[in-house]
């Protein structure tokens with residue numbers, strides 16, 4: 001395998017064509033927050049020479065505005081590149097700009113943005129998913145390949161991968177440096193890759209993974225050659241039965257999933273249902289939202305118009321409290337405000353034990369449940385999302401709790417910091433659906449191999 005696998009046969013990458021197509025498609029679908037093409041400058045391996053890459057808006061890029069989908073950071077232009085960006089540039093990949101997302105990652109459809117709502121390339125009346133929605137849409141929209149860097153806290157790579165019909169890999173927590181990421185929830189955030197093929201996602205992850213002096217939560221372990229995709233025999237696949245009984249699991253999605261399981265079985269895998277009660281909507285979703293919002297509310301405290309955030313004229317205000325309130329009132333969208341309020345409440349003295357501490361305990365129990373299953377199985381399979389991408393109009397009418405419930409399939413592995421990959425597994429009502437494969441900690445290679453075999 002070589003870079004030819006990206007580019008198809010013997011063709012060279014046509015940058016001019018890519019740039020033109022990017023501008024055209026984007027004017028129709030709005031998946032980019034900013035197109036900013038840079039000359040390749042890196043001094044490293046040049047292994048990805050000529051491959052274009054784009055980055056979710058929440059990841060810092062030197063000289064290119066980094067707003068994380070929020071008005072409060074509308075004009076924030078970092079003076080440094082995030083580690084992942086630096087590593088891609090070093091490998092010779094070519095930067096093309098930033099992709100749209102939900103504000104600070106708070107959402108499921110990329111409709112919670114201060115900027116234009118991106119539209120799905122398969123049907124422009126439908127959402128792109130979220131929060132790394134633009135990151136998924138660009139991969140599906142463009143003819144030529146692109147490495148698209150996303151970030152997942154509770155499912156933000158799997159979700160847009162499924163809704164747009166592309167491959168999306170979320171690594172083990174600590175596998176990829178978060179240095180230069182505008183944090184959502186530090187104990188959950190993971191930077192990963194969306195691409196057209198498993199090979200593309202594997203190559204991208206291989207380039208950005210590994211220990212980083214600037215992020216001491218990165219693991220000091222060797223990065224295997226993920227892109228060296230190989231066959232795997234005697235695979236044992238677990239299917240949590242709670243997922244199959246999920247409210248809101250659409251019939252077409254379920255059928256595609258069952259077909260995928262048959263395909264895996266035909267290729268020699270052993271598929272078995274397992275009981276994982278804590279993965280139900282009743283436990284995993286509330287635990288995730290309590291923890292994610294608590295962390296988010298502390299992270300957003302720094303957006304006050306002093307060090308970060310919208311600047312107003314302090315002279316216009318009685319005191320600094322008034323100034324901060326106005327900056328935050330104007331700068332944050334509705335979902336961000338909701339999360340600041342709920343997140344602050346759940347960790348307040350008096351409520352902490354009832355909410356935050358309890359959620360942390362549920363999280364530990366979920367991790368233990370996964371550990372047990374991985375004693376006997378190699379991967380856990382499920383549909384990636386319970387539904388196909390809803391229409392933008394429908395999405396805008398859903399209540400927050402209805403939207404949160406859609407994360408049931410993805411919050412579990414995110415809470416446990418496990419690696420996961422979503423691959424396209426057919427269509428329902430003309431829209432793509434995804435197969436989700438979750439692996440044990442640091443076993444990205446397992447999920448890449450299974451996904452690759454599945455897609456071939």
Ligand code: GLN
Pocket residue numbers: 104105106107108130131151152153154155156157184292407
């Ligand atoms: N939909 C989830 C949330 O709103 C996950 C988003 C994410 O992974 N950034 O928190």
